[in-house]
Amino acid sequence: MVGERRINGHLLARLVGSAIEGRPYYLALGRAVSGLVLDGRVPTFTRLPAERDLAAALGVSRNTVTAAYSWLRENGFLDSRQGAGSWTVLPDGGAGSGVLMPRTDSIDLGVAAPAAVDGIQSAARLAVDQLAAHVGGIGYSPRGLPELRHAIARRYVERGLPTAPEQIFVTGGAMHAVALLMDLLTEPGDSLLVESPTYPNALDAARRLEARVRTVGVTPSGWDMDHVLDAFLRIKPALAYLIPDFQNPTGVLMDDDERAAVVAGARRAGTALIVDEGVAELAIDSGDLPAPLAAHDSDGRVFTVGSAAKTFWGGLRIGWVRTTPPMVERLSAARHRLDLSSSLLDQLTVTHLLADTLRIRAERSRQLRRNRDALVTALREQLPDWEFTRPSGGLVLWAGLPRAAASALGEAAARHGVHLAPGPLFGTDGTLERRVRLSYAQPPEVLAEGVDRLARAWAEARSRPDRPRAGLYG
Structure with a gap:
């Protein structure tokens, strides 16, 4: 698998361009690349461009890219072999994927399955x-x-x-x-x-x-x-x-x-x-x-x-x-x-x-708008540091966490009677640890209670010591 996936300097430069924030530049570049790996936008075992190629694409010195690659290696996001180049990996081998199944013993924010329509x-x-x-x-x-x-x-x-x-x-x-x-x-x-x-x-x-x-x-x-x-x-x-x-x-x-x-x-x-x-x-x-x-x-x-x-x-x-x-x-x-x-x-x-599709679509739209807006309101009140874009349709909201702890949050949420879908379920190789998927198929009152419990679970997950990579984003 190593070496089969490649990304050229021009494309990687464009992907990290808007994500590079702060100084020193090499550290900002390293963090931007690791963020792309964690979010699954650059898959694991992808061969990165040669240092000189990425430096040319970014318009920076080769020493800057060398320092960024060294930081990625030191923090477990890059592996290298003499003569074979460098490729992306995950610290500690990544998180497990788990299984996305309905739960009846908790408030289910994980499975996107709405109730039957009238008719x-x-x-x-x-x-x-x-x-x-x-x-x-x-x-x-x-x-x-x-x-x-x-x-x-x-x-x-x-x-x-x-x-x-x-x-x-x-x-x-x-x-x-x-x-x-x-x-x-x-x-x-x-x-x-x-x-x-x-x-x-x-x-x-x-x-x-x-x-x-x-x-x-x-x-x-x-x-x-x-x-x-x-x-x-x-x-x-x-x-x-x-x-x-x-x-x-x-x-x-x-x-x-x-x-x-x-x-x-x-x-x-x-x-x-x-x-x-x-x-x-x-x-x-x-x-x-x-x-x-x-x-x-x-x-x-x-x-x-x-x-x-x-x-x-x-x-x-x-x-x-x-x-x-x-x-x-x-x-x-x-x-x-x-x-x-x-x-x-x-x-x-x-x-x-x-x-009867037109009537049913209108009914579903009213129901889902009510549910979605209830979930959005509860998240903004209870978890204001989470980031998300309000979806214009569908059944789910993709929330961004302040740090890479989706799997830990899933475990804590289960203890608080909430079922959610951690980001790694939707990616490969343990990526997407900074994301969770929340379904708004449930009624507003259930969603409000679910987010209240979720906020307590997040407080518990945050109180635990960071895994080595989580500290990069805290």
């Missing part, structure tokens, strides 16, 4: 009434029920993306869709590009397939398009997995120009794109939403994954892929290794709910 029961009753038309058959629909495929295609058309029912493949949830696509589109050893941070279950799926996972950073202000396009050009991944709509966990939204640039970059690199639209319907603030990323696709390389779980209810295990008709046939053949069909009742229920 679930009536839609389910209508689905039961329709069973008479289906019970004469075997009950399997490997591609999905025709009426559901029509309803999903119609919703894409309403969003500005021409789609035929033959382009829809129904799955048993979004992760079922992602896993099937990764299996079909990659071979062991292929490079697979993901965002950092990203959805941990997708990372796990890529690792199970023995893909070579490569990352490109996403910040609370969005994607660095130069970095993204450089990654396509340099890595030429077989596949990329992206979340352009209220990205999980940062909550940022990719604009139309960025979407067009991503598709163009993928086309030049020969890369297929899995686009996760699990929360694309969950806008909170008013304003026009960008067209689906697939609207910029002209050669069938974009595979759009949707789901009923976040919009309607997690108990409805229905997802789908929008792709080309030939790929629908390949997916149908491939699914037999895992299952034969999605639940008939769930498919019928989702068909009825999709007919």
Whole structure:
């Protein structure tokens, strides 16, 4: 792995440029680079540019860069080998990743799963009434029920993306869709590009397939398009997995120009794109939403994954892929290794709910705006030194801690009856220790109590002696 990932002097200089604060300059530079490593924007085991190259890009002396690299080595962020260069590492080997699972024994700020929308029961009753038309058959629909495929295609058309029912493949949830696509589109050893941070279950799926996972950073202000396009050009991944709509966990939204640039970059690199639209319907603030990323696709390389779980209810295990008709046939053949069909009742229920999407979206938006604003208010009152950008949609808020202690905070929060998602869950190699993801799927009163407990847990976590690297950011 060492030496396979590289970053050139020009790109590293641009990434650290806005983060270099204070004097002496070499120390500020070292801290800026270590911050990029901790946040996952520069992955571990990335070979850094030669000292003279970075010095030229920054317009400083080589001695300054030499001193910064020495500081990084002394503090455990850089390893070197004669003749092989220097590459990024983490002090003490990094933190463990843990598992993101629902908790019923505490206030759950970790899992982003909203309650069912109004209308679930009536839609389910209508689905039961329709069973008479289906019970004469075997009950399997490997591609999905025709009426559901029509309803999903119609919703894409309403969003500005021409789609035929033959382009829809129904799955048993979004992760079922992602896993099937990764299996079909990659071979062991292929490079697979993901965002950092990203959805941990997708990372796990890529690792199970023995893909070579490569990352490109996403910040609370969005994607660095130069970095993204450089990654396509340099890595030429077989596949990329992206979340352009209220990205999980940062909550940022990719604009139309960025979407067009991503598709163009993928086309030049020969890369297929899995686009996760699990929360694309969950806008909170008013304003026009960008067209689906697939609207910029002209050669069938974009595979759009949707789901009923976040919009309607997690108990409805229905997802789908929008792709080309030939790929629908390949997916149908491939699914037999895992299952034969999605639940008939769930498919019928989702068909009825999709007919009521506009009302449901408005209801979800009101609910999530109330919850999000309650969480934001509580954080600003109880934890004013935490940094975050208020998300304009989705289900989560990506909070920045004053120091690298997310895993310790997660342990302390559990003792105070709060479940949260520490940053390392969403990265690789123990990065993102200065971040936590907080879900606002719970009602305002529960969120307020949760943040009150979280503040006590943070006070406990801060009272512990710093790990060596945490002192760099305290």
